[in-house]
Amino acid sequence: MNSLLFALTAEAEHGSEITAGGPLQEWAWLILVAPFVASVAIIFRGKTMKHQGAEIAVAMMSFVFGYGLLLWIDTIRNKVVYEHSVAIGNLGDSWVLEWGWVVDGLSSMMYFVVGSVGLLVFIYAVSYMKGEIRYTFFFSSLSLFVGAMLVLVAAPNLAQLIVGWELVGLASYLLISHYWEKKENSSAGMKAFLVNKVADVGLLIGTFMLAVGVGSLRFSDILHGAQEHAEGLLVPIGNSNVAVVGALLLFFGAMGKSAQFPLHIWLPDAMAGPTPVSALMHAATMVTAGIYLMARMFPLYQTIAVDARSIMLWVGVLTLFLTGLIALVQTDLKKVLAYSTVSQLGYMMTAVAAGGYTAGVFHLFTHAFFKALLFLAAGSVIHGVHSNEMTDMGGLRKYMPRTYATFMIGSLALVGIFPLAGFWSKDEILGTLGHGGYTMFLWVAIAGAFVTAFYMTRAVALTFFGKYKGHGHPHESDNMMTVPLMVLAGFSIVAGLTNMPGFLIGDRVVGRYTGFSRWLGTRALAMGDHHPEALEWSLAIYGAIAGVLGIVLGWMIFGKDKETQETRDSFSIPGLYPVLTVKYYFDDVALGIVGFIKGPLANAVDWVNTWVIDRIVNTVGFGTKAFGKIVYDNFDQKGIDLAINATAVGSGAAGGMLRKLQTGKIQQYAGALVAGAVALVIGFSIFN
């Protein structure tokens, strides 16, 4: 296969033509601040406004989108790499805490993705959430979510990244448990938060190790240190060194946010949140954070910590294949899409781990559009049918033509049908795996493409084909919801063309490369990843064949039986499906661990608490109380109170005597005055 590769590396073209940026980049902090201002403004002013604060959120997103687009265009055209940090405090003597923003190829692309997907999701949510509980607060949290992601993406150092990272976790918690009146929804939010917290420990320790290793929290310093094999990074830990262990810990953090196996268990449960949240979370603002971190730290994994990549590769490949299989048995439409997201995140992680910086981030880019589209279209279906279950759907093609058409485009893009977005990005990933010589992983990725096609065909067939089985009359959603769908469908069609390679025909390259890799490579350091500039027909064909096979097979099973639909709804493969239904017991293992903590361990702690700590506390408490009573009875009542009462009684008696002098007769006063004067005169006469 490698003989057919036609590859130019992006390394060669990186160099001195980078420019430093101008006022546009200097004012880029505005897009970091705007969402937080909007979030607070919505809380305080939203309720009094006509659309209950949604207009503030949409206006803010329009601004972020516009500015992000300008930044991206400027970065592409002028090769801008801008970084600005402001010192905001000290940690100890030698550590400076900095706040700032980066505008380079990677972050400006993320600004654009967050801005564009965010804006469409916000507009969609205005209609989707109409009349729902806590409407104003929802938009405030949504703005916070976007703001947190932008802080994360703009971070020039690991400290700010962690702040954004945690804020993303907080906002996702608020949004997933939006309908917290139902127990399972608040539990889902809690699960997402706690699983992420487990991973965050890795991120935190990894950050400490790398930062101490090079003596700085800045990405630029850490990556320079990595490229120059800084001594602090080579300190051995067991068989390994600080750089590899730190890199793996960062990856562990990314596993949580980007839902890698086995920390993916929170993401499907996160479907408890409203659909716009799922769309935003799966496309732009949350699960991309881990991939973004890997991409930001990519030179580390390319140079000093290259040993970490084999573990990352295994995790990525397991994720993409195993979670893709689980999507086969889900009956909840949103959960199919959720497992699909996890699987696609596995693709991204696999690509980054295999040395494909462009491939991983490019898949992130295209996936953002078609997965946001699929979620919003699923939301539109749920809005029309009032159920998440695919067994309540069927035949919606006739009732919801726009949703159907856009969902189809999204599905085909996800499956990777030429020339939609997913085709190009999946080919890029397969190309990266092929180029790196990871033949086994390459075949797993191709098999994953087949599985993807199979479950998406199932989802489309069960939702849109056959006969409607639900209650009531499904209806198409209003324009406020369908227009974002159509815009996203447009993006899903053309997003792949940003990375369109030339076509290798014979030994000639036809067509011109559009340059996504060069755009992404506009960074302070050379990325040095492999990037094929011409379409790799062999791999593209394998990927496409796998996709088409999946669709055909899926259609053979789920496309027929339109009337009763019993066979297709209950289709099962013995041996495989029961295991998938229980999700390989991973949720149960996690629950078991939690259950142990909740069960015996908690009981033991409870026993110690009741019989030891409470006893001590109670004894101290009762002793203090008894002592207090003695003091009260003897000292307070008999001592202090007596003295105070005596003073009062004495004052009263003195006043009673003195008041007799005040007769109100003015001549008696005058008489006293005269008598006093006479007494003074006599006194002075005698003693002088």
Place this chain on the structure above:
Amino acid sequence: MPIVPVLILAAFLFSMGIYGLLARRNAVMVLLAVELMLNAVNINLVAFEAMWLDSMASGQIFSIFIITVAAAEVGIGLAIVLMIFRNSHSANLDDFATMKG
């Protein structure tokens, strides 16, 4: 000029004033007694000034101040007495012991 007879006169006037102040019941009479006492003081001031031959005439100036203040005082005092009389048809000070404690 011998000063003693003048001081005796002033002391006599002052004593009459004190007597009136303490013994009279009619408010107008009490005010008159206060005037007597003030004028006794005035006589003293002028007499001592004459005795010391004070070039700044401070005794006379003091007297003029006292006369002015006394006029104002009588003006206010009579006005108060008038109002009291209108309300209770009495000028007897013993009837107005309303501030008794």
